[in-house]
Amino acid sequence: MSRIAQVIVLATYADEIMEPLTRDDDSRSWRGHFQPLNLFVGGWVIEFNRVEPRTGLLKHLESLPWPNPGQVQVLIHDEEDDCFGLWMIHDGRLVEVPLPRTGRFHSPAPPSQVYAPSPGYLWRTDDGSTVPAEFSTERQDPRPAW
Numbered sequence: 001m002s003r004i005a006q007v008i009v010l011a012t013y014a015d016e017i018m019e020p021l022t023r024d025d026d027s028r029s030w031r032g033h034f035q036p037l038n039l040f041v042g043g044w045v046i047e048f049n050r051v052e053p054r055t056g057l058l059k060h061l062e063s064l065p066w067p068n069p070g071q072v073q074v075l076i077h078d079e080e081d082d083c084f085g086l087w088m089i090h091d092g093r094l095v096e097v098p099l100p101r102t103g104r105f106h107s108p109a110p111p112s113q114v115y116a117p118s119p120g121y122l123w124r125t126d127d128g129s130t131v132p133a134e135f136s137t138e139r140q141d142p143r144p145a146w
Contacts, residue, residue: 005048007057008075009034010041013067018044029056055116058087058146060065062094075081076146081122101126106140 007035009018021044031053032126048054058074066072066089074087074094085104086097096104099122106120119139123129 003050004079007046007054007055007078008037009044009061010039010073011066011068012042012071014042014072017064017066018042018107028060030054030060044119054146055121055144056101056143056146062089062092076119078119078121082124082127083122083132103131103137105135105137107135109141113143116141117141118144 007019011018018034018036019127022029022036032046032048034044034046037045048072048126061072061074069089072089072094075084076087077084083099083102084097087094088097091097101124102122104122106118107118110118120140123131
């Protein structure tokens with residue numbers, strides 16, 4: 001399935017760290033480059049218009065020598081999400097921080113690894129919407145989508 005996703009990185013004093021990511025680099029597992037945002041705190045954005053070119057992005061970001069790792073925030077919004085998800089560095093890894101009144105729901109895993117892994121869908125749980133029966137909050141595909 002083709003989906004559009006936007007990723008925003010917020011990090012203080014990280015211009016030097018993020019600068020190489022503002023250029024394309026075919027050696028990375030993910031494709032594209034970040035655009036700087038005109039923010040005091042330091043922010044960059046990238047948009048993916050297909051699922052495939054984004055795998056490995058979070059691993060790449062968590063491997064960088066951040067000057068203040070505890071202040072790094074990664075916001076991700078997939079086309080089907082109700083809101084941005086939040087990832088922060090905990091114990092050296094970028095992990096999703098649960099947001100109140102939301103849940104990440106997964107459809108069944110794809111039948112083969114020919115299909116790119118899906119991150120699931122971040123949906124509001126307080127608006128009365130019904131989640132389709134085949135979706136669950138347990139991770140259905142063990143491969144990282146990001």
